[in-house]
Amino acid sequence: MILFHADNIVKNFSNHRALDHVTIKVPENSIYGLLGPNGAGKTTLIRIINQITAPDEGTLTYMNRPMTREDIYSIGYLPEERGLYKKMKVGEQALYLAQLKGLSRHDALKQLKHWFEKFGIGSWWNKKVEELSKGMQQKIQFIVTVIHEPKLLIFDEPFTGFDPINTQQLKKEILSLRQKGATIIFSTHDMGSVEELCNHITLINESRTLLEGPIGEVRERYSENEYELRFDGDVNLLTATLNSRFQILEHKKENNESVVRIQMTNNGSPNDALYALLEAGKIISFNKITPRMNDIFIKVVSEYREKNRKNVTAEAENNK
């Protein structure tokens, strides 16, 4: 089931178009990654989902009906630009924000206690926010975003400012939120976390969707039939054995092991490659290389830019 659907969203600002017919469909109980370079329009889209700004064109559907302002209050939103009242005490502030989300004082206290214990930050309760570091403040912000157990969670760049340990903890929490039934949309530049967390992705660049789909599918789409082979033996031997069906892209020696990256040409099957390798030496591992999201990101975006640049030059030529 599609929990949230933004259809053909267009948003214009005074001198540029921030979103140009962008569509996203977020399946229920998935983690949906919103990727794209800086200034692509991710935050604008998130703000439109949160009804902070209205789209010029397009519709928003939430749980199979048009989305209303009231729906926002059942969403948990962690903005990219987030802050807290500096002079207020941590506990008091968390309680206030939780109550604004619609929790009763009693429930808010109970939930906060649970989360503060979970994060091991119970001793911060009576500290002023200005005494906390940025990362510590972000933990508080994360807690108040998820405290009312919303069905839909939206995180805009949730990992910026966290150290690796806290990032890991946050990832764990996001995954467990999903396990409990939440649907999560998050935007990020951190492609590693996309691979770890996301089920679906959309890549937005210069206000348009470039890439969309379940993450496995996307990676498969960009896979180029490459395999990595580790074996104990001589590479030169291998060159002879592998015939024209394989191409050696790269080879190197690591701890007396040969590491070779091969690409299958034509319709070769990996089994053929393995056959050929059996004689080359002791096989340690044989892996299919799925492209990293990072590489896909860079590839797709630079291809788009290249194409655009050509179009612009062509247009300029035509105008001459």
Next chain:
Amino acid sequence: MSKTGLIIRREYLTRVRKKSFIILTLLTPVFMAAMFVIPVLIMTSKGQETKRIAVVEQQGHFFKGKIHSTQYLKFDYLENVRLDSLKKHFDELGYYAILYISPKVGYIPSAVQLISHKQPSIEVVTYISETLKKEIERQKLLAYNIKDLDKILKSVETDIRLKTIIINAAGEEKETSTGIAMALAYISGLLIYMLTFMFGAMVMRGVIEEKTNRIVEVLISSVKPFQLMMGKIIGIALVGLTQFVLWIALTLVLVTATTGVVMHKSKGNSPIQVPTSLFSGNTDQGLQTNKANTKVIGQEELSQAERMLNALKAVNWGLIVGAFILFFLGGYLLYASLFAAVGSAVDNETDTQQFMLPITIPLILALFIAMGTFQNPESQLAFWGSLIPFTSPVVMMARLPFGVPAWQLIVSIVLLFITFIGTTWIAAKIYRTGILMYGKKPTWKEMWKWIRFRNY
């Protein structure tokens, strides 16, 4: 609790708990009470240190016993003393001053000297010169050999104290004091001006704080921008009212407590003189007091304290305080929403100046009109100023103690609250766009566009 209620509660509590709020709330009544009590203290404390003044005449003793000692001035008439030796032994003799009179004093005004270590007070100087003047005038008159001169002089002596009485439609009369009306008008007008500015700016700083802290986006996903703005405005209005009520209560307590103590101490010494100089700017205060002490108070004449009390009683306090609260609220709400709009449009406080101008100009104008009102409460300027909503809170409060027809009061209040709704509506439109705009300072044109946006 509703979300707006939660916001109001937070805005109120965080401010009321601040040290600066507590200090200001406690110190202001001390200052206010000091304004009332210190002049009283000064007057009554004079009795405790009597100043001795030596009177020396160059020739003869024309003035012997003519300058009466008062409660705190004692005149010693010294004969056969040379001024030089007196000056030499000035410290040992313990005199406050030496009054040296030359016989030429009858035709040379400056032929009399008061010699002392410290600058003598204006009271002492006026008392001596007034008495000498009277005495010399009497001596000169004596030279004409008029029969029964003393009697004649006694019978022509007059004193005027203008009683002002307000008569209402029902024919009831009330003794009033122009001084008190002025003071009330001045204090309440100025107070509204100051409070509007103070709490309006507090709203603005609050909005800027939320914007620069970037907490506003978190909040906006839980509440509507309008709720956020109104919660802040109402919360701070309550802070203002709390402070105002505490000021009034604490000032009253302090004034009654301290005057009680002073009264008790000075019992039997002299009647308490309520310091009218505070209100009316009457510089002859000291002299009048002295006169009152040296004269027998007639049956007809009320003491100044009693007159003051009567005049204070005649003030319609219910009306003044009620109107004050209404006009403070109306004026504050009107301006606070504009202050909130300005706060939302900028990223930091230094950028506010340009947008503050249209807010501060009508407020300052109101203060100027109010100043004119003290001179002429019936003027056209005061009339219009007290009806136009942007100036009416300050000007109407300045007019009120002089008497304002009920219909004008009602029209003024109604207009004020209608305008408040209008400005809040406009401000809310600027606010909801402004709080999420960062970077460039908006132009007037852009703000106008925000007001006209249908889409937010």
